Amino acid sequence: MAYKAPVRDLTFILSDVLDIDRYANQPGFQDVSAELAQQVLEEAGRFADEVIAPINNPGDKEGCRIEGSVVTTPKGWKEAYAQMVEAGWPSLTMDPEYGGQGMPQVLGSAVGQFTAGASAAFSMYPGLTAGAWAGIHANASDELKRKYLPKMTTGEWTGTMNLTEPQCGTDLGMVRTKAVPQPDGSYRITGQKIWISAGEHDFAENIIHTVLARVEGAPAGIKGLSLFLVPKFLVNEDGSLGERNGVQCAGLEEKMGIHGNATCVMAYEDATGWLIGEEGRGMNNMFVVMNEARLGTGLQGLAIGTAAYQAAVDFARDRLQGRSLTGPKNPEGPADPIIVHPDVRRMLLEARAFVEGGQAFILWTALHADLEKSEDEAVAQKAKDYMGLLTPVLKAYLTDKGFHAASLAMQVHGGSGYTEHFPASQYLRDARITMIYEGTNGIQALDLVGRKLPANGGRAIMSWFAEIDAFVSENGGEGPIKPFVDGLADSKKKLQEATMWLMQNGMANPDNAGAASTDYLNIFGITALAYMWARMAKAAQAKIDGGSDDPFYAGKLATGRYFVERILPDAQAHLAKLKTGADVLMSVPAEAF
Template sequence: MPTYTAPTKDMQFVLHDVLNIAQSDIPGYDELDREFTAAVLEEAGKLSTEVLAPLNNVGDEEGCTLENDVVRTPKGFKEAYDKMREGGWMGLDADPEYGGQGMPYLLQCATGEMFVSANMAFNMYQGLTHGAYSAIHAHGSDEQKATYLPNMIDGIWSGTMNLTEPQCGTDLGLIRTKAEPQDDGSFKITGSKIWISAGEHDMSENIIHLVLAKIPGGPDGIKGISLFIVPKFMVNEDGSLGDRNAVSCGGLESKMGIHGNATCVMNYDGATGFLIGEEHKGMRAMFTMMNEARLGVGLQGYAQGAVAYENALGFAKDRLQGRDVTGTKNPEGPADPIIVHPDVRRNLMHQKSFVEGARAFTFWGASLIDAAHRKDDKDAEALISLLTPVIKGFLTDKGFETTVLAQQTLGGSGFTREWGLEQFVRDARITMIYEGTNGIQSLDLVGRKLGQNGGKTVMAFFDLVKDFIKDNADNEVLAKDFLEPLKAASKDLQAAGMYFMQNGMKNPNNALSGSYDFMHLFGHVCLGLMWARMAKAAQERLDAGDSDVEFLQAKLATGRYYMARQLPATSMHLKRIESGAEPVMDLAVGQF
């Protein structure tokens, strides 16, 4: 069975040496000194290793079961859930006015990576609650907030998001669920929703469903969608639980992975719902949460890669097969550990350089969200809005790839259930699909985000890269190994953007056919930038005589791998993009 060791040291490096958070002027960051974050991460790591990780395989093997309207979660999940509640982890970054701990979102992400690595299916229950909390917090009335938030922050109540219906996933304009206004101001919700994660389960006392539905007579398409609170049990005025609402789980989805999470068909049969925000403005309310939710999925992607890499590395150090061609390394043993072989190394370095780069990228993204929320930084808000589809799409594609590479490190053992690597592959696979497929992320990036603020935001990103290169031009450690490749990659990205501008007007398909490659090109430039920043931070500590030489030199070497071996993908993506729409769109449908 796989192990999990929290990457506390690496996280501390990103938080303090790279992002330098304690010196930031974002309100709340001044508390985040090295000691404080170390203590929080230590605790989260302990919980992850000791409580959550051992349940990951249990969840996969047992899955969830539906009997008489009740969904039973795997053995041990409820006890673990209660431990998470008691530790206050569910409300870590929630509003103190409603009982939250008011920590920065960044810390929520760092601890969240650990929980996800240890047990992704389990962590989704509280992840969904967090999403529903955010929507009510941002758009609910004071009364709604007072009624629902304290118990959701505590975790004694959980939450869900209900968007998809059988005939509509990506295209939410096709929603059929109806919300009929009642005399008392409430609505009767009728319809069926599918693929509702954590839609029904036995770990919380009430479930607060957020449901997209249409009020009859409203505008067609997505302009006529409203968002509703539909509690599983009605809440009495004194806060106690009342009658069961007319919502029930009609079935559980059988799926490739995340078996420990209940993926439900939810039937609303004239259930009582309460409008959140304005009528027909449901999509706006959804979009509010989207940056956080999508960043959270990007995090899931690389977090699965991280735990898979840890276990691949352990195997590669232990497993004895063949001899090092440059000279035996383990003369007493029957063979050398496979980590001596260059192709095994290549595989491990690919995993390691992605995971550490992705962690830095995500933490940076989380700090932008904090800057946007906590000091109303409009530039940070625009930038994270641009980067969100990249974080979601690129990190989940590459995160999944990383789990596959890690599985490959184990050879035949990687294919067996016993070693558990194959579960990471199956669990990671969903991250490329939900919260908007990665194809949709790429359309969001190219069709919407590139042009936002008249293109100023993407120009600001290019400037950020350019300035870093200029400011560090004299740094000998960075110049050749980091800045040159970063510059080349950034040039490819700009050329791709230019191609879209020049050819997308003539035919939008010229841009849309290249959107997926653009998302990956963008992702590589971001990770290239993060590696350049990490290399700089590591070198500064080395120059200052830091004694942790092995760790800091490993950072530099891992960064050099990324720049030399991963970043060259940018020129391939550019070539594909510049081939335009024709190769993609040439066939008539009947010719396929």
């Protein structure tokens, strides 16, 4: 089965659901019409289908190799990346001041879904570069930006983020990597980082590492951390490469999946680095990189689910097993294709409802990343609030459901899915890491209830509720989309009830907030997708009412109805569990486990 980029689905979201033409007065959208967006997506889809997808499974089987400290990527990967750079895809949304094309993030997120769907492991190389680029662009000095960003913009140089160490993952206050100031304003960086995606490879002549370290004498904990730019090769004043820096790959991780991505142990020995931003504000500055990465991880998990769903559909159409419960549908053959069976259809529609709803959620959120740059202060503030509130939801919920879709796809394949002869196994293995890295999904849930909900007196969540209420009020009444609107209203009510429970019980006992956090995030994710499905249903029904007989729109409505009837009810179960609090969790002594 060959992956096919979901160009039609994402074009529909951009043009008919989000109506990007209405944002022509916003920064970055002046020259971007729905027509141009469709052309970009068609071209990006072809590139993903024809250049990236064919190397995905062979790359999974071959993996990366290391000799000494030199890492080689799978056969054909270096060449595919060179084609990507030559075609200009890495620079699509980058700042024109540094050679980028300045396209909106919402368009870049659509293209990113294609790249990650075609090969999750391959997409991590440009993905990590984009994250490092964002951190440097937001916080570094003009001198560093001029020196490093142009070639990172084109993709000639790649980037990484170096946080984790053997003794610390989530608890970055335990970072030991040290930075010693030098008379020339640089720092000497010494320490070890682990699980560094794309830390060493043969794609680019230079790799720009963003490294979290503690300046000698700085206080312990988070407040003592600073962020540094540490290149693989030092860069001369004329932009040419100088001597090799004191950083190298000390080993590759043996992983469950994403075999084509080089996940490295990085050793820093008196490496020369430069401060990004101010000393002691490393975590503040790194959050720019981390938030970019978290959104990218949500996109990646969802895109893998999309690819797995496609593979399952193809298998279900071809695999002959048993007869339909209502009589043979393939009377001339020995059996019917398994797609006739209700339970197989349940699995396919479950996966499809999540991935198509998730596609819209990603693009809707990316649109708000663009609107943060609006000259209208109210629009920019709302967009900033939404990005803070929704980032943990998007990362955790979509990676959970991307993995769920991949698991359903394997189940559709039956025993064949458990072998390496079919793609289901790779999709399941690749999807699983997305729930862990860039902050585990449990950490995302804690971030949501502990930091994002109460921020600015709950301004973001109140704005979110008001937006949903306005949509429900405007689109209520009778008609084909009434079930979607009613379902959204009901889910929002449950989310509001859960929010009130947290406010009343979380402060009295913080363990209540911790115990409720994952269920709360799930209610939030269900409500977010309910909003997306209501908007998609409205757009699809408008096309049908306008005379279109294109089965695409009827298919959207049918999938959306599955979401409303079969998935929305889960919100009630999550609400019931949330309200039980922490008592049962914390009552069991540690030694009893």
